[in-house]
Amino acid sequence: MLHLRLVAIQLLTAAILVLSASTDDSGIKTDLNALLAIKTQLVDSRADGVLASWNNSVHHCNWDGVICGNKHKRVIELDLYSRGLSGTISPFIGNLSFLNTIALFNNSLYGHIPPEIGRLFRLQRLGLFNNTLVGEIPANLSGCINLQILSLAWNRLHGNVPIELGGLSNLEAIAFQRNRLTGPLFKVIQNITSLQVISAAYNEFTGNIPDSIADMKNLAMVALAENHFSGRIPPSLFNLSSLSDLDLTSNQFEGNIMSPDMHVNLPQIITLDLNLNNLTGPFPIPILNLTNLVTLGLSFNKFTGSVSFDFRHFANLFYLDLSDMNLRGDISFITTLANCSSLQTIELQRNNFTGTLPESVANFSKSLSWFSIGQNQIGGEIPAGFSSLTNLSFLFMYGNEFTGTIPDELGSLRKLEQLDLDSNKLTGIIPKSLGNLPRLSQLYLDNNRLQGSIPPDLSSCQNLLYLGLSQNDLNGTLPNALFGGSAQFLEVDLSQNQLKGSLPLDIDKQINLVRFDVSENKFSGELPNGLGKCSALEHFHIEGNSIHGSIPSSYSALSSLQTLDLSRNNLSGILPIYFSNFSLAYLNLSYNNFEGNVPEKGIYANISAVSVVGNKRLCGGIPQLHLPRCMTEDKGKNRRRMSIVLKLTIPIICAVVGLLIMAVWLYLARRRKKRDSIPSVLAMEKGILKVSYSMLLKATDEFSSSNLLGSGTFGTVFRGIIDTKMVAVKVLKLQQQGASKSFMAECKVLRNTRHRNLVKIITVCSSTDFQRNDFKALLYEFMPNGSLDKWLHESGNLSLLQRMNIAIDVAQALNYLHHENDIPIVHCDLKPSNILLDDEMVAHVGDFGLAKFFAQPGSLNQSSSIGVKGTVGYAAPEYGLGSEASTDGDIYSYGTLLLELMTGKRPTNQMFEADFNLHMYAKEALPDQVLQIVDPTIEHHDFTEEVDDRRAIQDMAERRVECMVSMVGVGVACSNHLPQDRMKIHEAIRTLRAARDKLINVNRSQLHH
Structure with a gap:
């Protein structure tokens, strides 16, 4: 009997082992099939990329990015982050039942998050951030009961966070930032007491922060910037002893956050950013006890009272923003900031601080790069000690009561990029030493009492873009070197001074000039003919001078003009009819000596936008101008004048034609002679x-x-x-x-x-x-820098500014070919490989082997419809239907090139199939999700190295996003399917230039208001 029992036990054990082995084999096969299914929906942008190893030559546990457990050989981790993958996430991922980690972040995945992931109850880490995923967060994720990290940031997800996720009691970190998520976030997560990180900035969340947040005793980070949270900030939040980062910037929080006698227990806090809310009540004094702070931002709130600041114990302070709060008191407290040895940003602008700046500013941190005290009531002289702050890049002291002269020592700040001393009481001359600032891009000295001439030394500031010297007592002539040098100005305002002489002849070098204001001076001479080459000019003001002569015909190229004021001069001649074709919003020609008929179309027909009063020899125009009718005898004089012109012109034309015929005959004879x-x-x-x-x-x-x-x-x-x-x-x-x-x-x-x-x-x-x-x-x-194609798809190291410059360069070339050349030309094969870059990265369009000439404006020669008209992916869709080559076709190619420039994706990428193309891919991302589609190599390239303080980085990041949206928007508008829907090239140039201005300049109105 005992023997039989032992035999039975052995048989049962063997059966269990066989069954277990069978189960393991089945699971391994399930994992393999799931991986193969996942592979079919992914596209690897690299020939030798991660998916190259996913084949039958090796066991799937040895595939790149696949990690199996040692015991059962089941797939436990899928590590495919930053592998250049596109495509969608297969629902078969839910069959990898032993998974504890999914890392697919930093790729170009699109489509929805498969709800099948909710089957993975062993899953602990789900990383899908920085892709282009769409749709809602699946409620099925609540099945991942062991989930600790849920990172879905930087996608295009929308809708509410499913209430079911509130049951994930093991969650330690959630990252939802940079999506389109809505609804009350804390209603979902308020009971997950294990949370350590809540990162949900840049969404559309609503609701408030509940008092129950006090139960989340492990919280280390709460980042909710740029949402629609409202209500009071619960006092209990300021007693979470583990909290290190609190960022509630740009919400609608209100009320008093703490009383002066309140106890604050934040021993770990290093970031406290409450900027841009509606907080009121007394200034939160207890905050001044948080001496471990690295970042402190309280700007744009409505705190009251006068505070005596003392920052001597804030040894780690890096960023300080107390601007726009109507604070009062003596600015002398600023001396205590000398103890902050790591300080890089000081923002105290738009308050009511008084007193004078001490010379001890020379003792500030040598790392200081941003110093702003604009729009206060600070007086006295500007300390020469600023010269010791060798890393200072931005110095804003506008709107104060500073007196005395501008220190020569400021010329030693070699890293200075922006200097704004606007609206003070400064006297003396403009220091020549400012010409020693190679990085200076913005110089504002307006509304002071400066005298003397404009130093030609400023021409050495090769990066100078904005020059504001208006409302001073400057005299002398304009130095030609200022405009003929290497600086490419965007705005120049010299109005309301005593400047004299002629306007600079070298103004034609300033092809990027957008605003030129020399009004209310003593300029004489004629209008510079070369200004007609400044095709980007939008605002031109010379009113209140002594300019004479007629308006040059070259000004017909200034089609970007929005405001033009030539009033109160001595100009003469007839009014240009081409102004009727401009998109002018304001035209003032009053008090000159213009004569003849006033046109009746365009701006001339808008009585609220045009003024021609004070020109006694004008006639005609719309009735509202109340001008006399043009006399009929004038028409007779014109006819007689025309008759004389014809009598002289016809013989000349005949002679020229005869000479041309003879020259052609001689040329053909010589060609026959030399043919062999x-x-x-x-x-x-x-x-x-x-x-x-x-x-x-x-x-x-x-x-x-x-x-x-x-x-x-x-x-x-x-x-x-x-x-x-x-x-x-x-x-x-x-x-x-x-x-x-x-x-x-x-x-x-x-x-x-x-x-x-x-x-x-x-x-x-x-x-x-x-x-x-x-x-x-x-x-x-x-062209030493080769083709744009190589830069986009081999080196991948183009900055956003370089891409914008290239886009503008190519657009300018197209505009020239289509509209400015004597005979309009269609390129017919515009693509990155035909864009070449010189040693300064200026783009040049090449390869005109398929180009077509217009026989006459508006039509192509007869052969234009024959043969190839471009490259697949870049050629306009109408070409495939037999349409003739056209400028609209070039615009389509340009739009496609622009989208490739921004996304890094060729129009022939494998992800584009059937009706889904690069145009649709980009269009779906506009405007809020552009960051999800742009080439990741430009996301932070070329600006974080230059700007270190947090506020400046945030401002720059916002401007970069705006520029990217503009660039992608132009690309989409130019690559529309129907030719008539495509953006005109001059509109593209205007939009791109405006976007570039935002990228390289701090908007001045933001600084002052």
């Missing part, structure tokens, strides 16, 4: 090298592969050196059908165009006297 000569070389410009085939062989080391720059359909490009000059040599593939036609088209275009953003052709080499076949080559100016 050896070898024929044509230099495109005088003084440019003439080259032969043998010279090209030597220059390129016999067209060595080491000098190969690239190869296209019709030609191969080599690097070469001719007489120490680096050139690019494009050798035509004459065996390729269409190559000769491409060669002729490119020659014709580049002979007839000159623009800084077009590739410059140097020489054409064409010969048949070789043992080889016919040889044709084009020599171009060498």
Whole structure:
């Protein structure tokens, strides 16, 4: 009997082992199938990327990004973060039942979060942040009962947080920031006492913070900035001893947050940011006892009372913002900030501080980069001690009572980018030493009592964009060097001074100028003809001077003008009819000597926006102008004048035509004579090298592969050196059908165009006297930084500002080709590989092998509909239906290029299939989720290294987002399916320039108000 019992036990044990092994094998197979299903919905942007190892050659536990447990060989972790993946998350992920970690963050995943994840009851960490996921948070996630970290930040999720998630009692951290989530957050999470991190900034959450937050005794971070939370901040929040970071910026919290005798127990607190709320009551004195603070921000609230500040014990203070609070008291407390050895930002502007600045500012932290005390009542002289703050980048002291002169020592602040001393009582001259500031981009000295002339030394400030010197007593002439130097101004305001002489002739160098105001001075002479080249000009004011002569015809190119005031001068001549075509909002031509008929269209028809009073020889116009009717005899005089002109013009035209016919005949005769000569070389410009085939062989080391720059359909490009000059040599593939036609088209275009953003052709080499076949080559100016395509898809290291400049450069080239060239040209093949970058990263459009000329404005020549019209992905959709090449087609290509420039994704990316394309991908992200689609390499590139303080970083980040939205918006508008819906190129240029202004400049109105 005992023997039988032992046998039975052995059989049962064996059965259990067999069953267990069978179960394990089944689970392993389930994991494999799930991984294969996941792979089918992912796209790997890299040829040798993470998914390359996901094949049958190795066990799936050895696949890249897959981690299995040692005991059962089941998948426990999926680590695919920052792998360049796109596509969707397969619902089969819910079959990986042993998973404890999902890390898919920092990719380009789109679509919904699969609710099947809720099956993973072992899951502890779910990281999906920084993708482009949409839809609502699945309520099924409540099934992940062991979840500790839930990170869904930086996506496009919307809707309320499911109430079911309140049952995840093990949650330690939630990260929901940068989505579109709504509803009362704390109603869901208020009972999860294990929470340590609540990060939900930049959403649309509502409701209040409940008193029960006191039960979350482990809380270390509460970050709720940029939401719609309201009500009082519960006092219990200030007694969470574990709290280190509290950021409630930009909500609707109100009321008194603490009484002066209240006990505060925040021993760990290092960040306290309550900016931009509606907090009232006495200034919260207990906050001044939190001496471990690194960041303190209380600005834009409504605290009352006078406070005696003492920061001597705040040794770690990095960022201080007490601006816009109507605080009172003597500014002398600022001396206590000398003990804050790490301080980088001081913001005390828009209060009622009085007194004088002590010389001890020289003892502030050498790390200080931002100092703002604008709009107070501080007087006395500006301390020369500022010169010891060698890292100071931003100095704002506008709107005070400062007297005396501007210290010469400020010229030693080599890192200074913005200096604003506007609206004080400063006297003396503008120091020449300010010309020593290489980074200075904004200089505001308006509304003072400065005298003397404008120092030409300011022309050395090569980055100067904004210059405000209005409302002073400046005299003398304008130094030509100021406008002819390397500075590219956006705004210049010299109004209300005593300046004299002529307006600068070098103003034509300022092609980016948006505002130019020299009103109320003593300028004379004529309007500078070169101003017509400043096509970005929006505001031009010269009223109250002694300018004479007529309005130059070149001003017809100033189509961006919004306000124009030429009043109270001595201008004469007829009124330009082209003003009727501008989008002017204000035109003042009053009190001059204009004559003749006033046009009746456009701005001239808007009686509330135009003024022509005080011009006694004007007539006509709309009735509301109350001008006399133009006399009919004037028309007779015009006809007689026209008759005389015709009598003189017709013989001249006949003579010119005759000369042209003779010249053409001589040219054709010479061409016939030299057709078979050896070898024929044509230099495109005088003084440019003439080259032969043998010279090209030597220059390129016999067209060595080491000098190969690239190869296209019709030609191969080599690097070469001719007489120490680096050139690019494009050798035509004459065996390729269409190559000769491409060669002729490119020659014709580049002979007839000159623009800084077009590739410059140097020489054409064409010969048949070789043992080889016919040889044709084009020599171009060498572009050392190669093509935009390589920068986007190989180096990936373009900053946002560089991308904006490139976008504007290309748009300017298109505008020139379409509207400013003598014969309009359609490029027909605009794409990143045809955009070349010089040594200063200026973009040049090249490869005009498919270009088409307009036979006449508004139509293309007959051959324009024949042959290739672009590259797949960039060619306009109407081309596929047989439409002729058009400027609208170029706009489509430009929009696609712009979206690729911002997203880093080619229009032929595998994620774009069927009806889903790059245009739709970008359009769906506008306007709130653009950060989810932009190339991640530009998210923080090129600004965090320059600005260290938190407020400045926040301001910069907001401006960067606005710029990205504008860039993507223009790309979407230009790449619309229907040609008539596409943005015009001049509108694109205007929008992009405005966006660039926001990126590189602090909005002055924000600083002052």
